[in-house]
Amino acid sequence: MEYVNPEGLRLDGRRFNEMRQIVAEVGVVSKADGSAVFEMGNTKVIAAVYGPREIQNKSQQKNGHALVLCEYSMAHFSTGDRRRQKNDRRSTELSLVIRQTMEACIATELLPHSQIDIFLQVLQADGGTRSACINAATLALADAGIPMRDLAVSCSAGYLNSTPLLDLNYVEDSAGGADVTVGILPKLDKVTLLQMDAKLPMETFETVFALASEGCKAIAERVREVLQENTKQLEYRRAA
Amino acid sequence: MGLPDSCQDLSTEMEVDAFRRLFPLRFFERHLSESLRPDGRPLGKARDTNVNLGLVSSADGSALAKIGSTTMLAAIRMEVMTPSTDSPDEGCIAVEFHMPPICSPTVRPGRPADEAPVISKRLSDVISSCDMIDLKELCLVSGKAAWMGYLDIYCLDADGALFDAALLSAVAAFSNLQIPVVALNDNGRIVAINGDGEQENNASITEKEAVNKEKRKLTLKNIPFSLTCILHKKYILADPTAEEESIMDTLVTVVLDSSDQIVNFNKSGGSALVGSSAIKSCVELARKRGKELKQILGDMDID
Numbered sequence: 001m002e003y004v005n006p007e008g009l010r011l012d013g014r015r016f017n018e019m020r021q022i023v024a025e026v027g028v029v030s031k032a033d034g035s036a037v038f039e040m041g042n043t044k045v046i047a048a049v050y051g052p053r054e055i056q057n058k059s060q061q062k063n064g065h066a067l068v069l070c071e072y073s074m075a076h077f078s079t080g081d082r083r084r085q086k087n088d089r090r091s092t093e094l095s096l097v098i099r100q101t102m103e104a105c106i107a108t109e110l111l112p113h114s115q116i117d118i119f120l121q122v123l124q125a126d127g128g129t130r131s132a133c134i135n136a137a138t139l140a141l142a143d144a145g146i147p148m149r150d151l152a153v154s155c156s157a158g159y160l161n162s163t164p165l166l167d168l169n170y171v172e173d174s175a176g177g178a179d180v181t182v183g184i185l186p187k188l189d190k191v192t193l194l195q196m197d198a199k200l201p202m203e204t205f206e207t208v209f210a211l212a213s214e215g216c217k218a219i220a221e222r223v224r225e226v227l228q229e230n231t232k233q234l235e236y237r238r239a240a
Numbered sequence: 241m242g243l244p245d246s247c248q249d250l251s252t253e254m255e256v257d258a259f260r261r262l263f264p265l266r267f268f269e270r271h272l273s274e275s276l277r278p279d280g281r282p283l284g285k286a287r288d289t290n291v292n293l294g295l296v297s298s299a300d301g302s303a304l305a306k307i308g309s310t311t312m313l314a315a316i317r318m319e320v321m322t323p324s325t326d327s328p329d330e331g332c333i334a335v336e337f338h339m340p341p342i343c344s345p346t347v348r349p350g351r352p353a354d355e356a357p358v359i360s361k362r363l364s365d366v367i368s369s370c371d372m373i374d375l376k377e378l379c380l381v382s383g384k385a386a387w388m389g390y391l392d393i394y395c396l397d398a399d400g401a402l403f404d405a406a407l408l409s410a411v412a413a414f415s416n417l418q419i420p421v422v423a424l425n426d427n428g429r430i431v432a433i434n435g436d437g438e439q440e441n442n443a444s445i446t447e448k449e450a451v452n453k454e455k456r457k458l459t460l461k462n463i464p465f466s467l468t469c470i471l472h473k474k475y476i477l478a479d480p481t482a483e484e485e486s487i488m489d490t491l492v493t494v495v496l497d498s499s500d501q502i503v504n505f506n507k508s509g510g511s512a513l514v515g516s517s518a519i520k521s522c523v524e525l526a527r528k529r530g531k532e533l534k535q536i537l538g539d540m541d542i543d
Contacts, residue, residue, distance in 0.1 A: 029397045030309035031344050031482070042297060046396060048342035056348065071341060071349040076392045077299040077315035119341040119349070121394070123313065124298055 003160040003172055011171060012041075019155070019167040019215055020128075024135070024226045026143045034144025038136035041169060042126035047136035049144040051116035066111035070099035072133060074122040094130055101154070101183050101193045102137050107147040116146060127170040128156050134183055134193070135219060142227050150185035151223055152192055155215035157182070157208045159200060164208045166215045180205070182212040186220040264487045272475050279481070284525050286401075286467070286479035289536055291408065293416040301417030305409035308481065309399035314409035316391045316417050323379065323386040331378020331386035335364040337393045337406055344398040344482070359403050362506065363393070363410060366495050370464045370503045373414065377458055380422065387419065400481040401468045403493055408533065411463055415537070419456050463537070464503050465530035466495040469522050471512040478525050490514075494526035498534065 004010055014020070020041030029035035032048035039045075055061050072094040102118060118140070120133045134154040141148060158168045160177040173179055178200045183193030191213075200208065260267045260278075271277055281287070287308030296302035299315035306312075323330060337360035339353040347353045367373070378387040391413065393406050425431045470477040472488040485491065490510025495503045502523065507514060 029311075029342055030399060031397055032342065033345075035342070046342055050345050053345070069349070073340060075313075075315070075338075075394055076336070076390065077296055077302070077317055080298065117341070117349075121340050121342050121396070123394075124296055126298075 004163045026230045034140045036136045036139035040132045043132045044124040045132040045136045046121045047140040048119045049140040052111045052114035055115045064112045065108040067115045068103045070118040072120045078122050078125045104192045105152045127173040150187045153216045153219045154183035157212035164211045184216045284478045291412045301413050303409050303412030307405045310405045311397040312405040312409040314393040314413035319388050321388040328383040329379045330375035333389045335391045339395045343395040400485050401479050404466050407466050462497040465533045467526040467529040468493045496530050
């Protein structure tokens with residue numbers, strides 16, 4: 001199957017280094033301390049952050065650091081086939097991966113004896129859900145005012161028809177080629193998440209990784225814009 | 241008792257927010273005595289309501305309903321199944337209500353919220369008992385194939401009156417539903433036809449016309465509308481917020497259909513006991529609310 005036609009256009013008309021359209025909004029769940037909606041093309045994710053609050057389970061308490069909990073769940077209507085078990089292995093794995101990614105960028109030593117809950121709900125899944133979740137979680141944490149070392153942003157890239165492709169959608173992802181998900185802290189220029197499945201030769205991997213990192217930097221710009229706009233709105237409202 | 245008086249003195253000096261947290265009941269009663277609520281609404285008025293259709297492109301029908309801050313996303317997926325032998329001409333609807341942890345600080349992951357199964361069951365009962373949908377419309381081939389509709393409602397923000405918002409989103413999702421076009425192929429199985437008609441067994445499609453080409457939307461008769469009220473002493477508050485629900489515990493839900501008949505009435509305990517005049521007032525408020533909701537759905541061209 002041809003994923004990139006001879007003119008260099010993909011199935012949805014994008015070029016190899018074009019991301020899907022991003023729509024991001026902060027403060028969507030009124031009951032949450034911080035919340036955000038993040039859409040990458042047709043993938044829509046809502047993140048809600050509750051915290052810092054009292055630790056529910058004292059046995060999980062960590063000395064001198066806040067406890068970060070994360071739950072990832074997909075709505076039953078989010079994918080093509082409806083059957084989505086609540087605690088299936090993929091959801092558990094993603095919850096763990098996202099928790100570890102966010103934990104690395106939250107300044108947990110500033111909030112001892114407390115718990116920060118990050119809840120992610122996927123409303124529509126079209127590839128790149130883990131990246132969308134990390135980006136949404138970053139926005140929600142910033143909205144909640146939780147101190148972070150940097151913004152964690154994430155993007156995926158793949159390799160099909162001998163071309164590295166940025167931001168795979170579901171069709172491209174299930175094509176059987178490699179899928180590299182990268183999460184970085186842009187200001188510190190550090191990699192916090194790197195996952196890949198399928199085989200790639202080393203040089204190709206480095207190209208794909210570099211492409212994904214570029215994508216992450218572009219997302220970081222967007223995330224920063226959204227947060228600055230949000231802060232301006234808060235300022236107007238306070239001054240009014 | 242000396243204590244209430246000293247509270248009275250303290251309250252005049254305290255910040256409003258602190259008073260609201262420490263003496264919530266007094267805070268609300270002060271407002272109720274002026275026939276107002278803290279957000280400025282008169283007692284019988286519901287919050288601003290919004291409905292948006294077709295937001296989830298991967299579902300066959302979807303709607304987002306917002307009452308104040310309470311947000312519900314409903315989506316329907318249709319699948320083909322074999323009907324049961326005692327009703328071979330009818331399809332089936334399965335309703336499920338979810339409260340994911342994002343919606344409220346009180347919901348823990350791994351532990352479903354207390355209200356979720358209760359609301360799920362009530363929604364299911366109301367939708368089946370009010371005859372909004374004729375299950376015979378979901379039949380494809382009598383005795384062999386019929387539609388099973390899975391309606392999933394997700395609460396995205398829980399700020400009181402969850403049942404009302406959920407019912408509204410369910411009704412809107414049904415009105416937005418587009419039943420996928422299917423045809424019978426050679427093996428007697430139902431296959432879906434894509435928009436451009438591209439199919440492997442093209443021959444079988446040209447012979448047998450799409451089984452339900454004409455019937456793509458469900459006719460909705462008797463649309464139910466609901467209103468939840470709180471009873472407190474002699475006051476009746478329509479459309480409570482989560483804060484009001486947590487302080488005053490007697491909730492009454494009335495569901496009326498488009499001909500103003502009572503489909504469902506629910507009062508599950510609570511410290512306020514209700515006399516027949518209070519019931520009549522609740523039903524009257526529900527009637528008014530039904531008119532408002534009909535107006536809102538009508539503005540979006542839903543029958």
